[in-house]
Amino acid sequence: MPVITYRQALNDTLGEELARDPNVLLMGEEIGVFQGSYRVTEGLLAEFGPKRVVDTPIAEEGFVGVAIGAAMLGLRPVVEIMTINFILVAIDQIVNHASKIHYMFGGQVSVPLVIRTPSGGTGQLAATHSQSFENWFAYCPGLKVVAPATPYDAKGLLRAAIRDDDPVIFIESLALYDTKGEVPEDDDYVVPIGIAEVKRQGTDVTVVSYSRMTAVALQVAQRMEQEGISVEVVDLRSLRPLDRPTIIESVKKTNRAVVIAEDWYSYGVTAEIAATIQEEAFDYLDAPVQRVAGLEVPLPYAKELSAASKPNANSLIYAIRQVLRGTKRLR
Amino acid sequence: MGEVTMPRLSDTMSEGTVGRWLKKIGDPIAVGDIIAEIETDKATMELEAFEAGVLQQILVPEGQTVPIGQPIAIIGDGSAPVAAAPAPSAPAVAAVPAPAAALAAVAAPPSPAPTVTGDENGRIKASPVARRLAEELGIDLRQVVGTGPGGRIIKENVEEFAARRGATAPAPALAPAPVVAPAPAPAPAPARAPAPAPAPTLAGAEPMSRMRKAIARAMTESKPGVPHIYLTIEVDADALMALREQITASGTRVSVNDLVVKAAAKALAKVPALNVSFSQTADGQPGIVRHSQINIGVAVALDDGLVAPVVRDADKKSISVISAEIRDMALRAREGKIKQNELEGATFQVTNLGMFGIVEFGSIISVPQAASLAVGAVRKVPVVRDDQIVIGQVMNLTLSADHRVVDGAVGAQYLQELRKLLEAPMNIIV
Numbered sequence: 001m002p003v004i005t006y007r008q009a010l011n012d013t014l015g016e017e018l019a020r021d022p023n024v025l026l027m028g029e030e031i032g033v034f035q036g037s038y039r040v041t042e043g044l045l046a047e048f049g050p051k052r053v054v055d056t057p058i059a060e061e062g063f064v065g066v067a068i069g070a071a072m073l074g075l076r077p078v079v080e081i082m083t084i085n086f087i088l089v090a091i092d093q094i095v096n097h098a099s100k101i102h103y104m105f106g107g108q109v110s111v112p113l114v115i116r117t118p119s120g121g122t123g124q125l126a127a128t129h130s131q132s133f134e135n136w137f138a139y140c141p142g143l144k145v146v147a148p149a150t151p152y153d154a155k156g157l158l159r160a161a162i163r164d165d166d167p168v169i170f171i172e173s174l175a176l177y178d179t180k181g182e183v184p185e186d187d188d189y190v191v192p193i194g195i196a197e198v199k200r201q202g203t204d205v206t207v208v209s210y211s212r213m214t215a216v217a218l219q220v221a222q223r224m225e226q227e228g229i230s231v232e233v234v235d236l237r238s239l240r241p242l243d244r245p246t247i248i249e250s251v252k253k254t255n256r257a258v259v260i261a262e263d264w265y266s267y268g269v270t271a272e273i274a275a276t277i278q279e280e281a282f283d284y285l286d287a288p289v290q291r292v293a294g295l296e297v298p299l300p301y302a303k304e305l306s307a308a309s310k311p312n313a314n315s316l317i318y319a320i321r322q323v324l325r326g327t328k329r330l331r
Numbered sequence: 332m333g334e335v336t337m338p339r340l341s342d343t344m345s346e347g348t349v350g351r352w353l354k355k356i357g358d359p360i361a362v363g364d365i366i367a368e369i370e371t372d373k374a375t376m377e378l379e380a381f382e383a384g385v386l387q388q389i390l391v392p393e394g395q396t397v398p399i400g401q402p403i404a405i406i407g408d409g410s411a412p413v414a415a416a417p418a419p420s421a422p423a424v425a426a427v428p429a430p431a432a433a434l435a436a437v438a439a440p441p442s443p444a445p446t447v448t449g450d451e452n453g454r455i456k457a458s459p460v461a462r463r464l465a466e467e468l469g470i471d472l473r474q475v476v477g478t479g480p481g482g483r484i485i486k487e488n489v490e491e492f493a494a495r496r497g498a499t500a501p502a503p504a505l506a507p508a509p510v511v512a513p514a515p516a517p518a519p520a521p522a523r524a525p526a527p528a529p530a531p532t533l534a535g536a537e538p539m540s541r542m543r544k545a546i547a548r549a550m551t552e553s554k555p556g557v558p559h560i561y562l563t564i565e566v567d568a569d570a571l572m573a574l575r576e577q578i579t580a581s582g583t584r585v586s587v588n589d590l591v592v593k594a595a596a597k598a599l600a601k602v603p604a605l606n607v608s609f610s611q612t613a614d615g616q617p618g619i620v621r622h623s624q625i626n627i628g629v630a631v632a633l634d635d636g637l638v639a640p641v642v643r644d645a646d647k648k649s650i651s652v653i654s655a656e657i658r659d660m661a662l663r664a665r666e667g668k669i670k671q672n673e674l675e676g677a678t679f680q681v682t683n684l685g686m687f688g689i690v691e692f693g694s695i696i697s698v699p700q701a702a703s704l705a706v707g708a709v710r711k712v713p714v715v716r717d718d719q720i721v722i723g724q725v726m727n728l729t730l731s732a733d734h735r736v737v738d739g740a741v742g743a744q745y746l747q748e749l750r751k752l753l754e755a756p757m758n759i760i761v
Binding site: 198255282283284286287325326327328 | 372459461463477483487514
């Protein structure tokens with residue numbers, strides 16, 4: 001099976017979907033002539049022309065609104081927001097319009113819109129360019145939110161998102177664009193929205209994660225295996241709808257859970273998962289659920305402080321040790 | 332004026348919890364009124380008033396656990412002012428909740444072990460899964476040493492405790508007192524420990540719980556091969572024999588064994604925990620397969636051995652169909668014309684030596700089945716009915732079960748269901 005990057009998987013999928021369905025079009029800042037700030041749309045303007053790959057002004061509220069209208073009239077726009085930090089100016093369009101139109105107009109129209117955007121921090125991009133807002137959208141009924149961690153899932157979920165009749169927020173990560181993984185060729189597979197995956201089987205503790213933190217969790221699981229600690233990694237893949245049964249099934253097996261996400265600790269994704277676990281697997285827990293999330297500060301610019309503010313492999317290992325305290329593994 | 336005491340609502344109940352008071356102080360009470368909900372080890376049950384009057388006092392607040400027989404409320408004739416202080420003769424417990432420690436002291440049986448885990452209020456710090464497991468295994472958490480943070484008892488502490496105890500004790504919540512397998516022999520020298528019985532790898536094997544694995548291991552150490560447990564029950568066969576006579580009189584040939592096979596299948600449908608197989612999961616771990624079909628192997632003696640042709644879906648077939656199938660297959664088995672596929676796929680076995688006058692016996696389980704039923708002779712015995720000694724007919728049934736996957740309590744539950752069917756045998760047919 002060919003091994004390609006996450007970026008390539010997205011680029012291939014966008015091209016294939018543009019070719020497959022004449023109603024699909026791409027919109028966003030610098031996606032055409034400049035070929036994308038992170039080169040996800042490279043080559044697509046040349047191949048499909050300016051009616052299908054539309055460079056927009058720097059006006060997120062405006063072009064997201066245009067995309068919603070286009071979607072209501074039958075097109076399937078795929079909008080790129082350069083990073084999730086810039087989505088805030090369009091949040092009224094997304095939350096008050098895209099998510100509600102299907103409901104408020106009695107199901108007469110749908111909004112088959114995809115908004116792709118990288119979330120999270122990497123490098124020294126500082127406080128206003130390193131945030132994670134996927135939970136803001138996962139909070140909102142009427143939206144779907146997906147966050148693939150691997151090239152395979154990126155392709156399968158982007159296909160599913162474009163073909164879905166509801167608005168989908170598609171979360172990417174700058175740190176994942178160059179990661180590689182196997183993706184089958186000539187295989188029109190779809191990763192269904194709302195289905196998590198156990199990315200690694202284990203028996204001692206369940207780590208629940210998504211997007212880049214799944215990559216971190218898988219590295220940690222490998223490292224801890226050498227110490228005789230068996231970590232199961234549940235990759236959520238979708239934040240809304242949330243696949244609660246897969247989380248619960250895993251925790252019932254391991255009796256311990258650590259939840260990791262890049263957003264801030266309070267009111268974040270980890271809180272939702274931890275609450276779910278105590279509601280549905282209380283009698284199976286052997287230790288309090290541990291949460292690993294970002295420190296509650298505007299992200300510092302200084303390299304060391306920036307790194308110290310984000311969850312990473314070390315903070316995950318620490319949390320895993322916390323939930324395993326008192327067991328033979330650590331005695 | 333009368334006291335309402337904590338009732339005994341099941342054979343195994345030693346204490347009960349007042350879940351909810353459904354009447355308030357001052358409410359009029361009629362005989363048969365439901366005055367409270369009582370939570371036992373098994374269920375929440377309603378407490379009926381046995382006398383009429385006015386609910387004068389509530390002695391045990393909601394959520395409090397007290398031993399059976401302890402007064403929990405007082406029903407008066409309505410003459411005493413309800414707001415008055417408790418009558419001098421009443422226990423000195425007010426209607427308001429007493430401090431937890433004081434009441435816990437009343438309810439808690441003396442701690443049987445020297446090691447006590449718990450904080451100064453007597454609350455034991457244990458993880459939810461440790462609590463659940465201890466409850467399932469009938470383990471008193473006060474005897475378990477916790478190694479978790481702050482001395483919290485965690486799951487593996489309970490598992491280790493259970494393993495040391497022998498892992499054979501049944502859950503206390505099942506009645507009647509289940510027969511337990513023989514206690515494991517004194518621990519054999521590790522070097523001489525017998526190899527575990529090889530398990531076939533069957534499709535659909537699901538992983539066992541850690542406890543189940545521990546039991547499987549312990550049982551195998553105790554008795555190499557398939558560790559059997561044997562449970563015997565006596566069945567009043569009068570009604571069964573009468574029914575058979577009725578059917579025979581109508582010209583249909585039906586044997587006692589046919590009726591037992593059908594009853595055995597119907598009882599399995601009620602206790603599916605017995606319709607299982609010990610197996611391996613795909614990764615080589617011990618596992619359990621739960622069968623969706625009830626296929627009964629019926630042992631047929633041959634000149635030089637025996638075979639067990641299989642009645643498939645026996646719980647869904649009529650007696651006459653079962654009878655005809657058994658007769659046909661037994662005949663062909665004796666002629667050596669039975670087909671291999673008719674001997675495969677049983678999930679349970681019935682063996683009958685009653686025709687030889689055998690009173691009772693224990694049969695060997697055919698792997699991968701988890702249980703086998705040995706049927707003894709229907710015999711006449713003196714029984715006492717209405718204080719008269721009369722001739723009654725009884726039959727002994729012995730269940731052999733694979734203790735790796737089935738505990739004595741489940742087997743006992745199965746035999747109870749089976750006896751119920753055989754003693755009211757119209758239920759076998761309908």
